Amino acid sequence: QQQVKQSPQSLIVQKGGISIINCAYENTAFDYFPWYQQFPGKGPALLIAIRPDVSEKKEGRFTISFNKSAKQFSLHIMDSQPGDSATYFCAASNRETSGSRLTFGEGTQLTVNP
Amino acid sequence: EAQVTQNPRYLITVTGKKLTVTCSQNMNHEYMSWYRQDPGLGLRQIYYSMNVEVTDKGDVPEGYKVSRKEKRNFPLILESPSPNQTSLYFCATSRSGGREAFFGQGTRLTVV
Numbered sequence: 001q002q003q004v005k006q007s008p009q010s011l012i013v014q015k016g017g018i019s020i021i022n023c024a025y026e027n028t029a030f031d032y033f034p035w036y037q038q039f040p041g042k043g044p045a046l047l048i049a050i051r052p053d054v055s056e057k058k059e060g061r062f063t064i065s066f067n068k069s070a071k072q073f074s075l076h077i078m079d080s081q082p083g084d085s086a087t088y089f090c091a092a093s094n095r096e097t098s099g100s101r102l103t104f105g106e107g108t109q110l111t112v113n114p
Numbered sequence: 115e116a117q118v119t120q121n122p123r124y125l126i127t128v129t130g131k132k133l134t135v136t137c138s139q140n141m142n143h144e145y146m147s148w149y150r151q152d153p154g155l156g157l158r159q160i161y162y163s164m165n166v167e168v169t170d171k172g173d174v175p176e177g178y179k180v181s182r183k184e185k186r187n188f189p190l191i192l193e194s195p196s197p198n199q200t201s202l203y204f205c206a207t208s209r210s211g212g213r214e215a216f217f218g219q220g221t222r223l224t225v226v
Contacts, residue, residue: 009154032213043118043204043217044157089156093213101147101172102206102215104157 003027006090006105013112019077021108023090026071030092034102035064035075038087047088048075080112116141120205120218127195127225135190135221137205144210146188147172148180150201151220157204163188165210195225 006023013019025033034049050057050064050073057064063076077084090105118139127133137146147162149172159172163182177199179191192199202222206215 006156034213041219043206043219044215045217046214049213101159101162102157103159103173104149106154106156 003103004090004092004105006108008108009106010109011111013080013110015080015082015112015114017080017112019080019084019110019112020074021088021090021110022072022074023105024070024072025092025103027092027094027103028071029094029096030103031095032093033064033066033073034091034093035062036089036091036104038089038107040086044089077110080110082112082114085110085112116216118205118207118216118218120203120221123219123221125221125223127223129196129225130194133192133195133223135192135203135205135223137188137190137218138186139188139205139207139216140186141207141209141216142185143207143212143216144185145208145212146182147206147208147215148178148188148190149204149206150174151204152201160190160203192223195223197225199223200225 004025035047036044037047038044061078066073088108091102121136144165148160149157151157158174161180163169205218208215
């Protein structure tokens with residue numbers, strides 16, 4: 001049973017466009033929602049993260065939007081670049097288990113065409 | 115340089131032949147985990163360890179064993195590998211109370 005559901009599975013965007021990836025979770029004990037970025041042949045690396053006491057967090061071209069009542073959060077990549085082409089995973093964890101227990105979504109393969 | 119090192123990076127083996135994938139970290143992190151990555155399923159946790167000699171099952175532990183005798187090492191053991199364990203495996207570490215997980219480069223395992 002997937003506790004964090006992610007969509008879409010794949011996404012193709014033109015350079016300069018906006019990429020949007022969505023995630024929904026079930027466990028209300030989750031209190032930390034990171035996004036990981038994975039390039040081919042590499043392990044995932046933390047991109048940006050949010051806690052549920054804020055509705056939005058922005059770092060450069062990357063923004064997380066968080067809707068606690070709907071139990072949904074999303075990643076927006078503004079001005080998408082070919083170098084952003086990667087697999088993106090949303091995840092969730094709670095204070096008790098901290099970084100040792102991340103529940104991941106299914107992943108989204110993003111392709112940004114030049 | 116902070117590193118999580120997995121070995122081997124690639125492995126092809128036959129059904130039933132015991133194998134070990136090693137994971138070593140130099141960040142002095144307490145937490146270590148193993149994940150498997152499969153298309154359409156994302157990353158699923160196999161086992162995790164909160165500290166030396168403390169391990170617990172993740173979401174998909176069947177067919178795997180782990181041990182944590184030293185803080186820096188967390189090997190993944192497949193006693194009798196089967197084709198359904200063909201996957202991409204990642205070791206990850208994080209510090210106590212920390213939220214960020216640091217991943218190794220991955221081990222691509224094929225069981226024929």
